[in-house]
Amino acid sequence: MQEILIQNATTVITMDDADRVLHDADVLIRGGQIAKVGQGLRTTGQIVSGRGCVVTPGLVNTHHHLYQNLTRAVPGAQDALLFGWLQRLYPIWARFGPEEMFVSAQLGLVELALSGCTLSSDHLYLYPNGARLEDTIHAAREVGLRFHPTRGAMSIGESDGGLPPDSLVEQETSILEDMIRVVDGFHDASEGSMCRVGLAPCSPFSVSRDLMRDAALLARDKGVMLHTHLAENDEDIAYSEAQFGCRPGQYAEELGWTGDDVWHAHCVKLDAQEIDLFARTRTGVAHCPCSNCRLGSGIAPVRAMRDAGVPVGLGVDGSASNDIANLIGEARQAMLLQRVAQGADAMSAYEALEIATRGGADILGRPDCGRLSPGKRADVAVWDVTGVASSGSWDPAALLLAGPTQVKHLFVEGRQIISAGEVTSLELPRLIERHGQLARALAEKA
Ligand SMILES: [Zn+2]
Numbered sequence: 001m002q003e004i005l006i007q008n009a010t011t012v013i014t015m016d017d018a019d020r021v022l023h024d025a026d027v028l029i030r031g032g033q034i035a036k037v038g039q040g041l042r043t044t045g046q047i048v049s050g051r052g053c054v055v056t057p058g059l060v061n062t063h064h065h066l067y068q069n070l071t072r073a074v075p076g077a078q079d080a081l082l083f084g085w086l087q088r089l090y091p092i093w094a095r096f097g098p099e100e101m102f103v104s105a106q107l108g109l110v111e112l113a114l115s116g117c118t119l120s121s122d123h124l125y126l127y128p129n130g131a132r133l134e135d136t137i138h139a140a141r142e143v144g145l146r147f148h149p150t151r152g153a154m155s156i157g158e159s160d161g162g163l164p165p166d167s168l169v170e171q172e173t174s175i176l177e178d179m180i181r182v183v184d185g186f187h188d189a190s191e192g193s194m195c196r197v198g199l200a201p202c203s204p205f206s207v208s209r210d211l212m213r214d215a216a217l218l219a220r221d222k223g224v225m226l227h228t229h230l231a232e233n234d235e236d237i238a239y240s241e242a243q244f245g246c247r248p249g250q251y252a253e254e255l256g257w258t259g260d261d262v263w264h265a266h267c268v269k270l271d272a273q274e275i276d277l278f279a280r281t282r283t284g285v286a287h288c289p290c291s292n293c294r295l296g297s298g299i300a301p302v303r304a305m306r307d308a309g310v311p312v313g314l315g316v317d318g319s320a321s322n323d324i325a326n327l328i329g330e331a332r333q334a335m336l337l338q339r340v341a342q343g344a345d346a347m348s349a350y351e352a353l354e355i356a357t358r359g360g361a362d363i364l365g366r367p368d369c370g371r372l373s374p375g376k377r378a379d380v381a382v383w384d385v386t387g388v389a390s391s392g393s394w395d396p397a398a399l400l401l402a403g404p405t406q407v408k409h410l411f412v413e414g415r416q417i418i419s420a421g422e423v424t425s426l427e428l429p430r431l432i433e434r435h436g437q438l439a440r441a442l443a444e445k446a
Contacts (some may be wrong), residue, residue: 001031004414005043006382009050011397012037013350015057015358016373021397027055029378032192032413037372048409048416052386054397056353057370058118058379058412059327060360063227063265063286063315066108066122066136067093067101070439072323074446082233082295083163089320090164092446097129100438105139107435108325110423112316113145115326115405118379118412119361119369120145121286121315123227123265125152125202126168133182137195144417144425146193146379148364149186150200150227151179153215155207162206172211175201176218183222191368192377192413196224203229204251205239216256225365226257227286230264233297237269249274258283263363265315268292268300275301279308284363287355289333290324291317299341302334306351313360331356332400349400382409 006027014020014037026041027034027050068089071077077088105122112120122136133151140147156162157169179199187197199219201207212228219226231237231248240248249270252258258277263284270278270285278285287300305312314334316325335352361370369377383404385396393402410418417425 002414003035003043003045004029004048004411004416005041005045006048006050006055006380007041009053009055009382010385012055012372013353013397014373015354015371026050027372027380029380029411029414032378034372034374034376034378036374048382050382052384053408054383054385054399054403055372056116056381056383056399057357057372058381058410059116059331059356060313060364060366060370061112061117061120061316061327062263062284062313062360062363063288063317064108064120064122064325065124065318065320066105067096067124068104068318068320069108069111069325070096070100070104070435070442071320074320077320081235082297083235085295085321086163090168092442093126094128094165094167095442095445096126096131098131098135101131101135102139103431103435103438105136106143106426106431108319109140109143109145109147110426110428110431111325112327113143113410113418113423114407115328116381116383116407116410117327118146118381118410119148119364119366121148121150121198121227121364123150123152123200125154125200125206127170128168133197134186137186140195142426144412144415146369146377146412148196148198150198151182152200152202153207153211154202155211156205164206172208172214175211176214179215179218183224187222187224189223194413196365198225198227200227204244204248205236209244209255212255212257219261220256226262228257228264230267231269231274232266233268233295247271247274249277253277260284260311261365263313265317266292266297266300267305268298270301270305272304275305275308275310278305278310282311284311284313286313286315286363287334288315288317288330289337290330291321293333293337294321294323299337303338303342303346311359311363312355313363314356326405327356328399329405335400349398352400378411378414380411381407384408
């Protein structure tokens with residue numbers, strides 16, 4: 001089996017069960033797995049110098065809408081609150097088709113990879129003009145990232161009092177049929193899987209109570225995970241109380257949306273009881289600090305969640321509300337935002353990195369990822385700490401305080417998809433050119 005030895009790294013942050021941080025250390029990859037982490041390791045295979053580098057587990061992105069990177073910084077949506085922002089963008093998204101989905105997924109996954117991400121989920125909840133979930137799955141295969149796409153859905157259009165235009169919503173029976181089709185066709189539950197499909201109605205305000213419940217039943221039947229947006233901002237809480245007569249946590253619980261096979265994006269407005277519910281049921285949270293800042297949604301109570309035992313991962317959220325999808329930058333933002341709310345000792349650089357690696361892996365049901373220890377998947381990020389951003393740092397391993405925002409090397413399942421800062425799996429200039437063309441075509445008709 002092929003071996004790769006990352007040799008003489010300045011620091012290896014393992015994120016293993018003992019929280020080991022090793023200096024002048026090596027990481028041996030064999031096939032798709034981590035074989036050994038330690039000092040003085042040898043191989044007859046390929047050697048990659050780790051000199052001047054910090055090695056971490058690949059970062060894990062737990063919430064995204066990849067398609068949105070064709071609508072970054074759209075005038076009229078730049079300064080709007082969540083609901084107004086959606087209403088500006090829905091008519092533009094309604095003109096997307098399979099190529100927009102494919103190209104945006106490729107660009108978004110490359111962007112994530114450059115920032116250290118090896119495993120990403122995606123939440124695709126609109127399927128206009130023949131677009132399908134597999135448009136993104138094919139894109140991920142070419143880029144080489146480990147991918148957890150979720151089959152999202154919206155069923156309540158404007159004519160039923162919902163937010164999205166009727167052309168972007170689907171019949172609930174066809175949503176459930178397509179959920180079955182994509183799980184049967186693309187979900188791989190095996191060890192080391194590169195593709196796991198989840199089910200993800202967009203949010204409680206864009207589908208019916210029946211679809212929320214039916215999706216939960218279907219997910220349990222198929223053994224796949226559940227994902228949605230929850231308790232994102234004050235408007236969201238007010239909507240829940242007005243329409244359902246309860247808070248989002250209670251709504252989720254009643255419909256089967258709690259448990260270790262469920263993760264919810266945002267959860268900015270969870271109250272103490274809801275935090276307790278999530279902790280008891282091991283329900284995961286995808287924390288998206290930049291998006292929460294960008295949309296003025298508030299500061300998620302991540303400190304309280306972590307202290308209570310809620311599993312928390314990190315997400316960049318869709319590019320239309322971030323608008324940058326740099327995952328190491330997102331981890332820094334998570335650290336900073338808790339400090340705004342709770343003081344400078346509220347979250348360390350190490351804890352934010354832990355949330356961005358093993359925290360994310362755990363809420364996606366991937367305890368085989370997110371840490372560097374023997375037997376785990378070989379998803380590894382190598383950060384050069386000899387550059388400008390790290391110069392003068394007394395603790396180069398504190399990457400989130402002073403460090404690079406792009407990786408030097410990146411390995412996914414033991415395959416090197418970034419080498420010396422360059423993407424190896426596809427021609428990046430051509431991808432950027434095509435992506436730009438598609439974005440301009442959308443803007444011209446807007
Ligand atoms: Zn989102």
